[in-house]
Amino acid sequence: MTKKIAVLPGDGIGIEIVAQAVKVLECLNADFGLNAEMEQGLVGGSAYDETSSPLPEATLKLAKEADAVLLGAVGGYKWESLDISVRPEKGLLGLRSELELFANLRPAILYPQLAHASTLKPEVVSGLDIMIVRELTGGIYFGQPRGVRELENSEKQGFNTLIYKESEIERIAHVAFETAMKCDKRLCSVDKANVLECTELWREVVERVSKDYPEVELSHMYVDNAAMQLVRAPKQFDVMVTTNMFGDILSDCAAMLTGSIGMLPSASMDKNQKGMYEPIHGSAPDIAGQDIANPLATILSVAMMLRYSLGAEALAVKVEKAVDDVLNQNLRTEDIYTQGDIKVGTSAMGDAVVAALKS
Ligand code: NAD
Numbered sequence: 001m002t003k004k005i006a007v008l009p010g011d012g013i014g015i016e017i018v019a020q021a022v023k024v025l026e027c028l029n030a031d032f033g034l035n036a037e038m039e040q041g042l043v044g045g046s047a048y049d050e051t052s053s054p055l056p057e058a059t060l061k062l063a064k065e066a067d068a069v070l071l072g073a074v075g076g077y078k079w080e081s082l083d084i085s086v087r088p089e090k091g092l093l094g095l096r097s098e099l100e101l102f103a104n105l106r107p108a109i110l111y112p113q114l115a116h117a118s119t120l121k122p123e124v125v126s127g128l129d130i131m132i133v134r135e136l137t138g139g140i141y142f143g144q145p146r147g148v149r150e151l152e153n154s155e156k157q158g159f160n161t162l163i164y165k166e167s168e169i170e171r172i173a174h175v176a177f178e179t180a181m182k183c184d185k186r187l188c189s190v191d192k193a194n195v196l197e198c199t200e201l202w203r204e205v206v207e208r209v210s211k212d213y214p215e216v217e218l219s220h221m222y223v224d225n226a227a228m229q230l231v232r233a234p235k236q237f238d239v240m241v242t243t244n245m246f247g248d249i250l251s252d253c254a255a256m257l258t259g260s261i262g263m264l265p266s267a268s269m270d271k272n273q274k275g276m277y278e279p280i281h282g283s284a285p286d287i288a289g290q291d292i293a294n295p296l297a298t299i300l301s302v303a304m305m306l307r308y309s310l311g312a313e314a315l316a317v318k319v320e321k322a323v324d325d326v327l328n329q330n331l332r333t334e335d336i337y338t339q340g341d342i343k344v345g346t347s348a349m350g351d352a353v354v355a356a357l358k359s
Pocket of ligand 1 (some may be wrong): 013017071073074075076077089090260261278280281282283284285286287292293294295297335
């Protein structure tokens with residue numbers, strides 16, 4: 001059956017890196033029996049320039065009708081002074097909420113070939129393989145009321161609301177336990193239950209859901225300790241699950257353990273395994289258009305798409321193996337280059353992955 005992929009390159013390096021991921025998908029179509037139809041759409045600043053909206057109706061329709069969405073990145077200097085309602089990031093947030101992508105899966109895997117690229121000692125990070133499951137459509141980023149109000153003495157007061165329903169916690173907990181079942185069957189739930197009632201409920205619901213997964217060893221950790229442990233001894237973790245804001249912060253921290261932001265993919269899933277797949281980095285306007293961006297995070301996002309949304313595990317493994325192969329050939333884009341490696345550009349790296357797939 002033909003699968004439909006909405007391809008949304010976005011802005012900055014998004015355009016260059018997504019082009020490499022498309023090469024990979026085209027190769028899988030031509031040589032390995034993937035039957036995927038790709039259609040491109042506009043999102044972010046480039047969409048605003050053409051349509052006055054960072055998320056045009058046509059793009060939303062395309063994304064809703066697709067089995068999966070491949071996204072590059074949005075944003076850039078050019079659009080920074082726009083009103084917040086039409087900034088490029090609104091396109092991304094709009095896609096997440098319109099598609100109800102409540103579960104964000106972010107692996108932090110250290111390729112042994114890149115152990116020296118981490119700022120942590122190699123013995124602390126080598127072999128690192130963590131999956132962070134972050135709740136993506138609830139919590140303090142969406143809770144009402146929110147805003148900035150003026151008090152009687154004319155002083156301003158900012159406020160946001162941390163809010164979770166049991167059903168929201170339950171569904172992300174199920175995703176996390178299912179994920180743990182496919183990993184080493186250890187799940188650490190991160191909260192601040194000693195201070196925040198909302199995450200006291202989080203802990204209670206996660207405990208309850210754990211009864212459905214007796215094989216998974218569940219532990220709980222306060223977020224401040226989790227941040228410390230991620231840097232002190234990150235290999236103690238297998239799968240972590242947490243709220244929207246805690247996950248935002250902890251997943252960036254975990255990403256940096258691996259040394260390069262250009263290597264890490266992510267998936268944002270709805271309840272039916274439909275997902276949006278994107279590298280964790282942004283549009284890197286400082287290097288856009290120079291053919292130096294690392295496309296491997298986006299190519300690894302394709303592997304996640306094959307695994308989670310297209311039901312093609314064997315092809316996912318093939319893509320991951322091809323990435324491993326190019327690293328073994330010492331091919332490196334500038335962000336992961338050290339002396340003695342072979343420096344390649346964005347497009348040449350994409351070609352090398354395709355060549356490795358075919359070999
Ligand atoms: P960034 O991730 O774009 O860049 C941070 C640093 O990492 C830069 O020095 C950049 O050159 C480098 N970098 C990022 N990706 C790389 C790659 N694939 N290869 C090599 N180097 C890479 O973050 P930023 O600079 O804070 O933000 C730039 C723009 O991206 C902003 O407009 C921001 O809002 C947007 N942004 C978008 C997303 C997204 O679309 N998901 C995420 C984060 C930031």
